[in-house]
């Protein structure tokens with residue numbers, strides 16, 4: 410597997426505790442910044458047609474879907490709150506000189 414990273418955004422584009430939609434290899438992703446650290450998952454909720462970038466971070470590392478309020482752990486992609494059952498995919502993140510890079514291949 411080729412270890413490729415794509416530049417997706419600048420760290421200053423995401424507020425602390427906020428989200429940002431971006432794209433890696435034609436996949437829409439959602440970036441999160443919590444405690445100064447950046448996380449990335451697919452942007453589409455596994456329960457329906459909702460953009461997680463329109464949701465809210467709750468309880469530090471959980472993203473709440475804006476449509477039915479299901480939640481996912483942004484560190485692992487695990488579905489932790491109903492009605493979500495299926496995990497979402499996560500991406501490795503690197504920040505170099507303020508630029509955010511995602512590895513093209515999801516972690517899970």
Ligand code: FES
Pocket residue numbers: 454455456457458459474475476477478479492493
């Ligand atoms: S679409 Fe996300 S919880 Fe239903």
